[in-house]
Amino acid sequence: MLSLLTSCERLKVPTNLSSPILPFLRCIERCHNASLPQGRLPFYYGETIIGWLDPRLLSALKTSLSPDTITITPDHISLNKGEFLRDISRSLAEQQCYRPFNEWFDVTMPEGKTIGQVDRGLIPLCGFEAAGVHLNGIVKKGEQLFLWVAKRSKHKRLDPGKLDHLVAGGMSSGLTPAETVVKEAGEEAAIPSELARTAHHVSTLRYAMIRPEGLRRDRLYCYDLFLSEEFQPRAADGEVESFHLMPLQEVFHLVQKEDQFKFNVNLVLIDLFIRYHLFASSDEAILSEALYHPHLKPRPSK
Structure with missing residues (x-):
């Protein structure tokens, strides 16, 4: 990924730090900081790259899995059957190579075909693409727009205490984005399913980011849900500490001047x-x- 300065030059953006959009560009660039392979091995299924393996997993993979499961060479790794992803997940968890979520996510081909399932906790180490949903909870009062903002629990594994969307979550195996919205809306904010189903898909965003947990290659399905002034979300599953209804302009200035939102939430807010x-x-x-x-x-050839 290009540096911020290079991107600014490419897009003919003034590089003066007082430019009002530079903080928003930084948010975008931060989520596109992966310049692959970045020390990782391409992870193939057939002739297609489905991930980018952290090389620290190689020893555990070589000693615990048969050659029928995966093929390992000095410059790439190949998955022989999609069903083996579950075996890989269990084996690496038993060797304490990662902390499992005990939640299965689909691994897919670029055209969307599902290959198999992997534990959510292993995804950043293998660099598989993961899917999730983000829901903008919007309230209109007269001519002014407000946004429901959640504060993440201090006990969350990732980004504890950061600000978040009213509803956001990963897409578990077998669910569609719309089904995930309904599921997460009920679990995280006690939104009735009939209300959650009125949310409409507004955009899909992708990014590739190096984070402490590994490589995040995420596909975010973004939704808007208009809510009445009387609606009050309720933290249903303990993942959210509190909810706050904020003027959209105040949210705008928080993204511009602060670093309070979870990293990928900024992308969905900029889209909004x-x-x-x-x-x-x-x-x-x-x-x-x-x-x-x-x-x-460009991706390397096999």
Whole structure:
């Protein structure tokens, strides 16, 4: 991924640090900091790269799995059958190579075909693409828009205490994005299923980011849900500490001036700000280019 300065030059953005959109560009760039392979091995299924393996797993894979499961060479690893992903997940968990979530996520081909399932906790170490949903809970009061903002529990494994969407969560195996919205809405904010089903899909975002837990290659399905002034979310599963209804302009300034939101929430909020035209038209074009058309690095051949 290009550096922030290089991206600014490529998109003809003023590099003066006082530029009002630079903080938003930094949020986008932060989520696109992976320049693959970045020391990782391409993980193949057939002729297609489905992930990027952390090389620290190689020893455990070699000693615990048969050659019928995976093929390991000095420059890549190949999965022989999709059903073996569950075996790999269990074996590496038993060797304490990662902390399992005990939740299965689908591993898919680029065209969407499901290959098999992997424990959610292993995904960043294998660099598989994961899918999730983010829900903007919007309230309109007169001409002013408000957004429900959640504060993550201090006991969350990732980004404890950070601000988050009203509803957000990973897409478990076998579920569609719409089904995941209904599931997570009920679990996280006690939103009735009939209300959650009125949410509408507004965009899909992708990013590749190096994080402490590994490589995050995420596909985010973004939804808007309009709520009445009387609606009050309730933390149903303990993953959220509290909810706050904030003017959209206040959320805008928090993203611009603070670092309070979970890293990928910023992307979905910037998408929301663009759709509601909170930027000048010239800035909107620059941010749209960076958010929706990130630079893609060529992939190595096998």
